[in-house]
Amino acid sequence: QVQLVESGGGSVQAGGSLRLSCTASGSIFSINNMGWYRQAPGKQRELVASITRSGSTNYADSVKGRFTISRGNAKNTMYLQMNSLKPEDTGVYYCNADVLGTSRFGKGTQVTVSS
Numbered sequence: 001q002v003q004l005v006e007s008g009g010g011s012v013q014a015g016g017s018l019r020l021s022c023t024a025s026g027s028i029f030s031i032n033n034m035g036w037y038r039q040a041p042g043k044q045r046e047l048v049a050s051i052t053r054s055g056s057t058n059y060a061d062s063v064k065g066r067f068t069i070s071r072g073n074a075k076n077t078m079y080l081q082m083n084s085l086k087p088e089d090t091g092v093y094y095c096n097a098d099v100l101g102t103s104r105f106g107k108g109t110q111v112t113v114s115s
Contacts, residue, residue: 002026002104004095009109020080022095028076033098036080040091085113
C-alpha cells in the first residue's frame with residue numbers, strides 16, 4: 001500500500017506563490033508516474049501537472065509557465081511550485097500516484113487565491 005500526504009496549501013492574494021509538497025510512504029518502490037490534480041467548487045477534478053519517474057513533465061494549458069512540478073531525489077516526494085497565482089487556481093489540490101497501474105490520491109490540501 002502507498003499513502004500520500006499533501007502539505008503547503010493556504011490562502012494568498014492573486015500574484016502570490018505557494019509550494020505544495022507530497023510525501024509518499026509504504027511501498028514507494030512501486031510508484032511510477034505522479035501528478036497533481038485540483039478540484040474547484042462545483043467542478044470536476046482536473047489534472048494540473050504530472051511527472052514520470054524519469055522526470056518528464058506535462059502541464060495543463062492553464063498553468064503552463066506559472067507552475068513547476070518536481071520530484072525529490074528519493075522519488076517518494078513531489079512538489080508543485082505555484083507562481084503568479086490567480087483566483088481561478090482556487091481549489092483542493094490532490095497528490096496522485098500511479099501504483100502498479102492503480103491510481104491513488106491523497107486527502108488533498110486547500111489552496112485559496114483572493115483577488
